[in-house]
Amino acid sequence: MKAKFEKINATEDHLLHVFIYENEKFDAPWHFHPEYELTFIIKGKGMRYVGNSVQEFKEGDFVLLGPNLPHCWKNTSATEEGVQSLVIQWNDSLLGENWIDKTIFLNIKKLLESASQGIHYSSEDAIVYLERLHNILVQNPLKKTLLFIELLEELSQIKKINKLSSDGFTPNLNIQTNERINTIYHYIQENYNQKLILSDIAGQVNMSEEAFCRFFKKTLNKSLFTFINEYRINMVSKLLIETTDQVSTIAYECGFESLPFFYKQFQKFMDCSPLVYRKKYHQDTN
Missing domain, CATH: 2.60.120.10 (Jelly Rolls)
Structure with missing residues (x-):
């Protein structure tokens, strides 16, 4: 892309x-x-x-x-x-x-x-x-x-x-930068439910781990793994609404390996617990 x-x-x-x-x-x-x-x-x-x-x-x-x-x-x-x-x-x-x-x-x-x-x-x-x-x-x-x-x-x-974008975000309109971001977006979308390794992600754009981390943070004003956790939490939210699966099952399906870490990230990004999120959605749509 x-x-x-x-x-x-x-x-x-x-x-x-x-x-x-x-x-x-x-x-x-x-x-x-x-x-x-x-x-x-x-x-x-x-x-x-x-x-x-x-x-x-x-x-x-x-x-x-x-x-x-x-x-x-x-x-x-x-x-x-x-x-x-x-x-x-x-x-x-x-x-x-x-x-x-x-x-x-x-x-x-x-x-x-x-x-x-x-x-x-x-x-x-x-x-x-x-x-x-x-x-x-x-x-x-x-x-x-x-x-x-x-x-x-x-x-x-x-x-x-x-x-939507944070206060510190400044668009980087360099074509090479945008091509790299597209590649990373696609890779995360295809693999978010698996264990994501920094070296594998950096390799998608032929960069060293250190250079890639600097590049990603400079471009999006957030770390790679903050972005990945944010993506995963959004996918969890989608499944909380669309299914009746247990929260733990959904968390593991979306790539989280630790439930305590998952709950902490969900609270951080959604400002509530998964069960409260699911309950509130169904209350608002009924």
């Missing part, structure tokens, strides 16, 4: 690039582009990578991304139904040069500044906007733009948001 610069096709008459993405799976590599992006997952589930964030996603996932923020969505299991997302992309000159600096757009300016880290909206907020996004998709260029500006203003008023 190769992380690459993505060119967005927009014309002077069509200030927004609005489209439905449909495929058997999300197959885009970790990539970046200078445009902002608003993505709503209509169908599909897996892991979402934004900057140095790795989180589970499913239908209703609603994310706002800033310019040049590397990202991709990857399926964690095959599905016969395929995947579908609604995507809106636009650049800084949406309404002309320096439009965002005008006082009437102050709230939108603050929103777009926050998008530099990536913003994830809760499912409760997201579901309200799917019909609105579809409506924007089918309008003529003028109506499309007006409705979109109105949408941004509304999104700027939502207080309950989750910033």
